[in-house]
Amino acid sequence: MASSQQVTAGLVSWNQASGTGPNSSSSSRALVSCKQLSPEAISLVLQTARDIRATLSSKDTDAKDKLGKCLHHRILSVISYTSAPKSDAAHLRAFTALGGSTLYVDASSKGGKKGGMTSAKKGETLADTLSCMECYGDLAVLRHWDAKAVDEAVGRSRKGLIVGYGHGSGPGGDMSSALDLTDNLGDELFTQDSSGIIPLNGPEVRSEQMRCREYARMAIYKLMLAL
Numbered sequence: 001m002a003s004s005q006q007v008t009a010g011l012v013s014w015n016q017a018s019g020t021g022p023n024s025s026s027s028s029r030a031l032v033s034c035k036q037l038s039p040e041a042i043s044l045v046l047q048t049a050r051d052i053r054a055t056l057s058s059k060d061t062d063a064k065d066k067l068g069k070c071l072h073h074r075i076l077s078v079i080s081y082t083s084a085p086k087s088d089a090a091h092l093r094a095f096t097a098l099g100g101s102t103l104y105v106d107a108s109s110k111g112g113k114k115g116g117m118t119s120a121k122k123g124e125t126l127a128d129t130l131s132c133m134e135c136y137g138d139l140a141v142l143r144h145w146d147a148k149a150v151d152e153a154v155g156r157s158r159k160g161l162i163v164g165y166g167h168g169s170g171p172g173g174d175m176s177s178a179l180d181l182t183d184n185l186g187d188e189l190f191t192q193d194s195s196g197i198i199p200l201n202g203p204e205v206r207s208e209q210m211r212c213r214e215y216a217r218m219a220i221y222k223l224m225l226a227l
Contacts, residue, residue, distance in 0.1 A: 186213030
């Protein structure tokens with residue numbers, strides 16, 4: 001388990017790195033880019049993910065029950081302007097595994113209707129949609145392709161926010177959006193802890209890799225809501 005000193009140092013570094021969009025200042029706890037997190041914060045996420053895996057793999061039913069209720073009465077909003085149903089489902093699944101509730105807004109274009117389930121066709125901006133959803137939830141996952149619109153939304157955000165860009169690219173075209181981070185840290189956890197145990201050509205590789213990604217998502221949710 002991570003020590004209290006590690007947790008404190010990690011949260012401080014996370015909090016100092018968070019709260020800014022690519023070009024704006026904000027009082028939100030927005031995680032927009034992988035580059036925001038210090039090595040200490042990344043280490044904290046990985047250790048928290050290991051703690052989650054150890055709990056779920058143990059026979060300690062009390063610890064499992066406590067973990068499964070740790071985000072009880074907390075709400076995650078997933079707002080997706082790009083078509084990524086499997087990724088969105090993964091975030092919904094990981095949050096509910098911690099006892100939280102979820103809201104899902106499919107804002108991708110369907111049937112020629114721009115903005116999907118939002119009021120974009122009436123002139124509602126991304127920042128408007130996010131501000132509305134923040135009234136209902138404690139943390140949001142936002143997937144959008146327009147860095148300028150995201151920057152405006154982050155500038156108005158006042159709660160926890162994890163941002164991903166359409167087609168996996170962040171501002172300037174780099175592959176460093178925060179939603180990429182959740183997968184990357186899960187893959188790092190798999191590489192460090194599991195790749196030497198599970199044969200690389202074995203049938204369990206993909207399943208274990210996906211589980212590690214889920215542990216990383218769960219760790220990020222816990223830490224962001226602890227700020």
